[in-house]
Amino acid sequence: AQEGSVAANPQAEDEAYVCPVTAGSSQLNLDFDTGSADLWVFATDTPSSESQGHNLYDTSSGQQIDGATWDITYQDQSGSKGVVFSDTVVVGGVTATSQAVEAATSVSTQFVQNTGSDGLLGLAFSSINTVQPQQQTTFFDTVADSLAAKLFTADLKKGEAGSYDFGYIDDSKHTGDITYVDVDNSQGFWGFTAGGYSVGDDTSAGGDSIGSAIADTGTTLLYVPSSVASAYYQNVDGAENDSSQGGYVFPCSNTLPDFHVAIGSGVFTVPGSYINYAPTDSSGSTCFGGLQGGDGQSLSIFGDIFLKAHFVVFDQTQDSPRLGFAPQ
């Protein structure tokens, strides 16, 4: 049975986390993304005007899947599209022998400009993989039956390398028990229900329930209902929701309160320091919040700001999928 571990390296400001992957004969740094299900890469097929500064997948090592194409657009309207090869993909020693590697023939500017990432490795459910006419499986689904245990874990960290482990739980990476909750994968995501929340020294996480949420390593920040974000920033002097800056900003001199959320039988805390995401300009006087209100959508996105404060188990060992959360 296979098991393995790979480093998750933070990009600037923990905007994303990239992991070393071997695809065929190529070494790539890919953004592991539990919010999507395509493994796509910058490749020798990618126009050179779009691929400068990126490591490239050499398509000559793979077998092109005849007629297969893909096209993905993310929530922020970034995206890419292309053709598909079958090749060997190795992550932390775990080998997928016939993995669909989606080579980009067109990539949007957000990805072109982020030269620290050579593509994405989707870890959501294969039901939302975009390859047509025949849908392909994620890396995890491709290797799942060969793993010692059908699960992977994410141990992202603030400002330092964490890890993704496949096939086993490393109990040295978490303190306390793992709290498991049911997953609703009907939309292809690692969906769960978040309960009440509280702010600062009140660790009760009572109050109104946050509701439907997804665990999304491909999203940088933590997006909650606008009422929750408003209640949080009431506790921050000088905070304002500035649409021209894209959301809540506040004077960087603030010490931000912790944010607590009930999930299953547990209460999970995001330290206030994690919610002071980054300065909005070089003067460093105004800072952008790591906790933001969703743009009216009913789905909360528990992105890296939340995930990097915890050890998270993405578990398909049971008849139905589940998520496990533990303090790190």
Ligand SMILES: O=C(Cc1ccccc1)Nn1cnc2ccccc21
């Ligand atoms: O798109 C999202 C947020 C989202 C909103 C609603 C439903 C599901 C996910 N995350 N994401 C996941 N991978 C990404 C890659 C680029 C940009 C955003 C990305």
